[in-house]
Amino acid sequence: MRARPELAILPRSFYERPTAEVARDLLGKILVHGSVGGRIVETEAYLGADDLAAHASRGITPRTRVLFGPPGHAYVYLIYGMYECLNLVAEPGGVPGCVLIRAAEPLWGTGIMRRRRPAARRVEDLASGPGRLTRAFGIGRRLNGADVTRGELTVRQPAAAEPFETGAGPRIGIRKCADWPLRFFIRGHPCVSR
DNA sequence: CAATAGATCATCT
DNA sequence: GATGATCTATTGC
Numbered sequence: 167m168r169a170r171p172e173l174a175i176l177p178r179s180f181y182e183r184p185t186a187e188v189a190r191d192l193l194g195k196i197l198v199h200g201s202v203g204g205r206i207v208e209t210e211a212y213l214g215a216d217d218l219a220a221h222a223s224r225g226i227t228p229r230t231r232v233l234f235g236p237p238g239h240a241y242v243y244l245i246y247g248m249y250e251c252l253n254l255v256a257e258p259g260g261v262p263g264c265v266l267i268r269a270a271e272p273l274w275g276t277g278i279m280r281r282r283r284p285a286a287r288r289v290e291d292l293a294s295g296p297g298r299l300t301r302a303f304g305i306g307r308r309l310n311g312a313d314v315t316r317g318e319l320t321v322r323q324p325a326a327a328e329p330f331e332t333g334a335g336p337r338i339g340i341r342k343c344a345d346w347p348l349r350f351f352i353r354g355h356p357c358v359s360r
Numbered sequence: 361c362a363a364t365a366g367a368t369c370a371t372c373t
Numbered sequence: 374g375a376t377g378a379t380c381t382a383t384t385g386c
Contacts, residue, residue: 247368
């Protein structure tokens with residue numbers, strides 16, 4: 167495995183845009199947490215009041231406060247009692263919106279990831295799902311509200327942008343607004359979840 | 361293979 | 374007290 171190159175962190179202005187745009191543009195970017203890192207291959211956009219599937223649609227609560235805050239911060243919450251989901255806050259401050267990071271391709275620290283996810287047989291399965299990704303990357307609720315433009319958890323610009331074909335489709339695992347095409351993924355990538 | 365049940369708890373009604 | 378932006382193991386064909 168190569169040494170990890172020094173990559174530029176995405177600026178806050180990257181996140182201060184419409185949520186669907188941010189979700190689409192996050193494909194191919196590099197998610198780094200401590201000494202582990204991977205390439206984002208699948209995202210989903212969650213909007214505001216009109217999006218009944220989004221947590222923010224119910225207004226500000228103690229949990230959803232960060233969704234209404236400034237962009238470029240992490241929103242981490244527990245789902246189904248045992249899995250955490252990582253989101254990145256988009257839109258200007260005061261406007262809710264976030265991008266769920268659904269899957270990544272492991273690049274660095276795969277040994278650590280394997281130890282955290284003994285159930286995964288293949289490298290492609292280490293982070294091929296929202297709960298799997300947070301487990302493999304060691305991301306928990308203590309990172310809720312963390313600034314992703316600095317600190318231990320960052321998103322970076324890849325050194326050489328490999329070309330890929332972007333796919334879009336309905337989001338997964340929800341019942342409301344299930345047919346809105348707000349899911350984005352790298353077409354044909356083996357790490358995209360089913 | 362595909363389908364399904366069980367695990368397990370913070371958050372909101 | 375019900376519900377969920379899931380994963381895994383197990384069962385059944």
